[in-house]
Amino acid sequence: MPSAAERTRTLVQSTCSAVLIVPGLSVIHPDQSMPVSRSIGPEGDLFLGFPAESPVVRAATRAQGDELTAVLEITDVAPVSVPHRIRGRARVAGWLTAVPGLAEPGRTMLRLETGEASVDDLWGFDEVEPEDFRDAVADPLTAHETELLQHLHAAHGDRMATLSSLLGDRDACGCPEHRLDAVPLAVDRFGLRVRFVEGGQACFDARFEFPEPVRDVGELRRAMHVLFEAAAC
Template structure:
C-alpha cells in the first residue's frame, strides 16, 4: 500500500482543491486563499504562487522574524458521483516566506516550510514527518487517475458490475459498482447494494490489489484487463 507520505505528496501534486489558511489577516477566522500554482521543491518545501497584491503576500512580506504561520488544506473529491464523495483531506502546517523574482510579473511565489503534516483518507488518519514527505514521490498515475475513473464509469458499466463476483460470500450481492480510486498498487471500488435505505447506508468499499505495482498507464491497462477477465470467468 502507498505510505502516508506518498499519499500526502500525491494530493499536493494532484489537481485536488487547496486552500491556504492564514490567521490574522483582519478576519475573525483564518482567511482562505487559493494558490494559483503549487509545487514541491527538492527539499520538500511547498511553493505556492499568489497574486502579488494578495493579502497573504502582503502578510508574508511584513511578517515578524520573516515567517508567517499558515496551513495548506487539501480536499480530494472523487471525480465520479458516489455516496460519500470526499476521498480524503490533508493538512500541511508551516511557515510562509516570500521568494521574489521567480514568478511571472504580477505574481509572487511563497515558500511553505513544513512543520506538521497529517492526512485523513480512505486508508485512515496518519501523521507524516517533513522528512518522509520530502523523500516521497507522488503516485505515477496521479495525472491520469481522474480521466481513467471517469472512462471506466461511463464506458465500462457491465465490467464494473461484474466485480461483484470477486467479492467474498459475506459481501456478495448485486447493485452499483463505481470506480473510486486508482494508484500504482491497486484499484478501489465503491459498491452499493440494491434495496431500501440511503445509498450511503448500503455502500461499502473493496480494494483489488495488483500483483506488482504498475509504473505507467500501459501497465495499468494490463492489470485492469486481468481483473475484468477474472471477474468474467
Template sequence: MPSAAERTRTLVQSTASAVLVVPGVHVERPESMIPLERIVGTDGDLFLLFSADSPAARAAAHAEADELSAVLEITDVAPVAVRARIRGRAWISGWLTVARDLPTPAGRVRLRLEVGEASLDDLWGTGQVEPDDFATAEADPLIAHEAELLQHLAAGHADQVAWLCALVGDAGGTHRAPTGAVPLALDRFGLRVRFTGAEDVFDARFEFPEPVRGHQDLHRAMHALFDAAEEAALGRRDR
C-alpha cells in the same frame, strides 16, 4: 499500500482543491487564498503561486523569517458521481515566506511554505507525516491521469466494473448483488470500487499483482482484473 507520506505528497501534487489558511489574516474573498499553482521543491518545501494583491502575499511580504505560520488545507473529491464524494483531506502546516529567488510571472508572488508537519484523513485511514518523510516521498505515478481514467472506467466499462463484485468475499452473505458499482480511486497498487447495495454502501479494494508504472502496465493489470472478475461472475451464475 502507499505510505502516509506518499498519499500526502500525491494529494499535494494532484488537482485536488486547496486553500491556504493564515491565522490572523483577514480575508474578504475566500477564493483569494486558493493557490494558482503549487509545486513541491527538491527539499520538500511547497511553492505556492498567488496574485500579488492576495492577503497571503501581503502578509508574507511584511513578515520576518519563520514568523508567519500557515496551513495548506487540501480536499480530495472523487472525479466521478458517487455517494460521499470526499475521498480525503490533508493539512500541511509550516512557515510562510516570499520565495524571491524563483522566477515568477508578472503580477504574481510565489510563496514558500516550509513544512513543519502534515496529517491526512483519507480512504486508507489517518496518518501523521514528518517533514523528512514528506520530502523524500514520491507522488503516485498515475496521479496526473487518475481522474480521466476513472471517468473512462465509469462511462465505458460500467458492466466490467460491476463484475468485480464477484471477487469480493461472501462475508457471511452480506454485500451481495449490488445495484451499482463506481470506480472510486486508482493508484499504482490497485483499484478501489464503491458498491451500492439494496441496504448498504461498501468499498472494495482490488490489488494488482505488482505495482504499475504507466499506461501499458495499467492496461495489462486492468484486463487481468476484469478477466478474473468475469470468470468468477460466470462461475457463480453456473452454480
C-alpha cells in the same frame, strides 16, 4: 499500500482544491486563499503561486524577518458521482515567506517551509514527518487518475459490475432490490478501489490489488485486463 508520506505528497501534487490558512488573516472571498499553482522543492518545501495583490501575499511580505505560520489544507473529492464523495484531506503546516523573482508578472511565489504534515483519507489517518514528506514520491498515476476513473465509470460500467463476483459473501443475490452498482473510486499503482452501492443507498468499499505495482498507464491497462478476466471466470 502507499505510505502516509506518499499519500500526502500525491495529494499535494494533484489537482485537488487547496486553501492556505494564515492565522489571524481574514479574506473577503475564499478564493483569495487558494493558490493558483503549487509545487514541491527538493527540500520538501511547498512553493505556492498567488496573485501579487492577494491578502496572503501582503501578509507574507509584511512579515519579513518574523515567523509567519500557515497551513495548506487540501481536499480530495472523487471525480465521479458517488455517495460520500470526499475521499480525503491532507494538511501541511509550516512557516511562510515571500520569494521574489520566481513567479510570472502579476504573481508572487510563497514558500511554505514544511514543519509538519498529515493525511486523513480512505486508508485512515496518519501523521507525516517532514523528512519523509521530502523523500516521498507521488503516485505515478496521479496526473491521469481523474480521466481514468471517469472513463471506467462512463465506458466500462458493465465490466465494473462484474467485479462484484470477486466479493465472496458480500456479493449481491442478483435480484433488483439488492443489485450492486460498482463505481470506481480511486486507483493507484497498487490497485483499484471500488465503491459498491446497494439499491442506491447502503454502500461499502472493496479494494482490488494488482498482481504487481504498475508504473504507467500502459501497465495499468494490462492490470485492469487481468482483473476483469478474473471477475469473468
